[in-house]
Amino acid sequence: MSVDWNQKLVALLHDPPDKALNLIGHEQRAAEELLKIVLGSVPAQARLELAKHADHIASAADRVDFPAGVSVNLRQKSFLCHPLAGRQLDLGNLQSADGSKTQEEAVKALCISGDDDRKRFLRLWRGLTEALEEWEKQLGLSQAQQLGKLWRLLPADTRMPDHPLMQHLSITAAIAGALPKPALLVFSLGPVQGFIATARRTQDLWMGSYILSYLAWQGIKVIASEFGPDAVVYPSLRGQPLTDLWLYNEERVWAKKPEEPELRIATFPNKFVALLPADQAEQGAREVERAVREAWQRLADKVRDKRAQDMGVGSDPVWTTLWQQQIPRILELYWCIYPWAGMDSEEPTGSPEQVLAQYSTLCRPPDDWSFKRIYAIYAKSAAEGGGQYDPNVGTNVGTTYSLLYDLADRGFNARKGLRGFEPVEERGAKCTLCGQRQALRTETKDEPRFWTDLAAALQQKGRYEVKPEGAERLCAVCAVKRFVQREVFDSELGLKGGFPSTSTVAVAAFCERLLKQLAEPNTDDLWDAFQAFVRALQQARDRVGKVIPETRMDVPLLTELTKRLSEPRWSTARAFLDYDGDWLVEETYSAEKLKRDYALDFDEGTLAGLRAALGRLLHVMGERPARYFAALTMDGDFAGRWLSGTHPGLTTFGQVLHPDVQQDLAQRAEWSELLTGRRASNGTLVPTRRLMTPAVHAAISEGLANFALKLVRWVVEERYPGRLVYAGGDDVLALLPMEYALRVARELRALFSGEAMIKPNGDLEVQFGKSDASGYLWFQGEPLLTMGPTATASIGIAIAHHLSPLDATLNAMREAEKAAKNLYGRNALCVHLLKRSGEQVRVGAKWFYPDEYLKETESYDLDWQKQWGKQVRDTIALLEDVRRRLRTDWLSMKFAHAVFEEVTTLSGAALTAQARQSEIYRLAKRQKGERCPDPEAQAKELAAKLTPFAEALEQHRRKWEADWKKHHQREPDAADEAEAPQPGMVELAKWLLLMRFIVSGGGRE
Secondary structure (H helix, E strand, O other), rough: OOOOHHHHHHHHHOOOOOOOOOOOOHHHHHHHHHHHHHHHOOOHHHHHHOOOHHHHHHHHHHHOOOOOOOOOOOOOEEEEOOOOOEEEEEEOOOOOOHHHHHHHHHHHHHOOOOOOOHHHHHHHHHHHHHHHHHHHHOOOOOOOOHHHHHHHHHHHOOOOOOHHHHHHHHHHHHHHHHOEEEEEEEEEEEEHHHHHHHHOHHHHHHHHHHHHHHHHHHHHHHHHHHHHHHEEOOOOOOOOHHHHHHHHOOOOOOOOOOOOOOOOOOOOOOOEEEEEEEEHHHHHHHHHHHHHHHHHHHHHHHHHHHHHHHHHHHOOHHHHHHHHHHHHHOOOEEEEEEEEEOOOOOOOOOOHHHHHHHHHHHHHOOOOOHHHHHHHHOOHHHHHHOOOOOOOOOOOOOHHHHHHHHHHHHHHHHHOOOOOOOOOOOOOOOOOOOOOEEOOOOOOOOOOHHHHHHHHHHOOOOOOOOOOOOOOOOHHHHHHHHHHHHHHHHHHHOOOOOOOHHHHHHHHHHHHHHHHOOOOOOOHHHHHHHHHHHHHHHHHHHHHOOOOOOHHHOHHHHHHHHOOOOHHHHHHHHHHHOOOHHHHOHHHHOOOHHHHHOOOOOOOHHHHHHHHHHHHHHHHHHHOOOOOEEEEEEOOOOOOHHHOOOOOOOOOHHOOOOOOHHHHHHHHHHHHHHEEEEEOOOEEEEOEEEEOOOHHHHHHHHHHHHHHHHHHHHHHHHHHHOEEEEEEEOEEEEEHHHHHHHHHHHHHHHHHOOEEEEEEOOEEOOOOOOOOOEEEEEOOOOOEEOOOOOOOOEEEEEEEEEEOOHHHHHHHHHHHHHHHHOOOOOOHHHHHHEEOOOOOEEEEOOOOEEEEEEEEEOOOOOOHHHHOOOOOOHHHHHHHHHHHHHOOEEOOOOOOHHHHHHHHHOOOOOOOHHHHHHHHHHHHOOOOOOOOOOOHHHHHHHHHHHHHHHHHHHHHHHHHHHHHHHHHHOOOHHHHHHHHOOOOOHHHHHHHHHHHHHHOOOOOO
């Protein structure tokens, strides 16, 4: 495949990084100063012209075609507009900022002698913003002169400051590389849920997610390597750990090797979009497909060869046939190429009229199509109030980017809908993990015998990845998931250790408190008990000569907490983390369990000593570890609509403009409707949504990447003792201690939309519904774009016993996430509690409830409401407040049951809201805790907060009933009711019972 890297360099630096601050003569400065440094001379005029054509297409795609004379001085009013939500971010005073010398030195530093044009492009694409920040310091600029992290945010157009120049430069380079006829490639790989969901161990869950992310990168890497990383429109590659590892190891253009905690998280989605030359797009797509299949085959071959070596299988025909049949057919790869219409025009920037004609023929948009109205204004001549550039119709296809992308996505969805089908016959005993494919065996050993012998062979090496006695029998696909980390990713990517067990996750909060207390003074009693417990474990292991590194507590926060300890506590604590969380649970110390799970033969005397050591430790700590853990999944609401530009939360046309420009255009009759919207036939104002652009795609990609790569891991693994399985954009999967699950869910949801403030000390303040939330977060000194306050997400949580089957827990988690979307109206949380007794409880709510959820309810006692308010501004904060009162014994643990026993009465239709409030007040006062300082005030506050919450929850029930009767024309029966939201007071009581369950650690279950 042929790429003109010299041309891409010219396009990448056709504007200088400081353009927004020094607009006059910026093109000349870029050519005569920066490009001269990069290329050794000023580029030929033909290259400058082609870059200019690409720039015009990118600009038309991203920006409004403003009328002549509209301008903004960013130094005077330095604003950014959030590209999705339209909120403003004030950049402060940029009057003294000076980047002219900085950018020259930064570009010089990135032009390494001996680099060819391709390497130079990769180095500049990845490292320019970091080099700019570094050279500001090197040059000794004052704070007022420095831009720092703002280099990456400076807008491409000060009149429409919704997308950074760095994004514009990247998309311009991609277009330049794709001319004269660009094409969009949409590619996806799967299966996703089926591949990830088949997991009996947390290690399988982790590796299922990681393999898919790794394979997606192997395909994306083909595009990045052959056409440039700029050619990948979605997802964002800049800063991706695997991308940086490629630039560090293979290309040697990036000096910072990603650290292991960054690399161990699956972050690539299973779908990507790229911009390629149409005449090379098919070859590129087939190369991507080949790379993905070969990468999967390579992983499988390495695992197969290791296990064959363990068992002396060699070329056994049955063994070989099973691998050859099962491995290739698991992948589902779909792709579609859409060559841009309108690029066969005589105009170098194409004909939007041809795109309009094709889109209208294929998609038949409505008569009042908003795109056509916007385009009609652009197409007017300047004298008629139209756009400044190319006033005649049919001269810049970039204007129709939203249509081009929509056509590509429709074509992809049509192809994916035609799923291939291949008849499959799997004989013999099935895999105990997936239950679909035949378990591996040989000609002389059936499935149980083969896996019994393999487990024994691994145990001789101190490895316990397979349960003994044939209890686990895996197919080729599931065997890859089970063994690939040790056999491939450990050596190639440095993924050390493993994934903590559900037992470890369940007890992690207890371990966190234990390690924190050991770091405090005057804890000699705890230290003695802790040291004795660890010593007892070590002595017991030494007696049988067993070491099980796969079962250690691989929880990042716990490892970090050990660093606060001094010797000898540090070394003892690190030794403690080499043991699974099972060892903190009394039920573990049975000879039968230890033999079954760890192949350990402990005599009764050793077991008695271990029980005594654990009992002493728990007595000194004053608590027992929880037996329950939580599995959390998050999914953005209407994520596909964001990418297609049809999301109702997408900002309006006018909100992405600089305030001065809004005022200017408001005075122009031709443009006022675009700013304010139009009146529908019923008189309502219909806002004009902004068009989908490459910048919007880049913003979505960047916002999701910031969330997944920086914020999710910070919350799950640094703020709390959890482990992240997957974080690919808006999709998150994590395992957490039960007591932290709701807090983590709340923080993830707030960070997703930027409705939070991260304080200098690292504390996080959630700010749901705050009107001045800009959608940008300052995180560790860096401004991060998020999806913005108009984006929402739903979360499902399953809470289960640490010995519960993992696959059942994951199924409950996914059902909870579906319920959050379908039963609680999205932007919601749903929790599914699976008690070991067999009882199941499901409860849900929205993250917050604005006034409209309560506008039809009766008035409450105003004296109480005056202090605590009527809205439910933060559901989880309210529930956490209840949990705090239960934990500190301000409120009796009987309160939840007392409310639950009264739900029939409290749910009565004849009961007023004020009467409900009075009854909750009575119950709260009666069930005060022993340590409550003021029962009267507490009872009033709880009643004033919980009653509106119950009324808000009632709205879910009412909506479900209305929808049910509308669609089914009958009353729901008992089976229907079981799947429905319960009446508001019932839901409230269930939430209170859940808080009680969490505080008690699951009780004795």
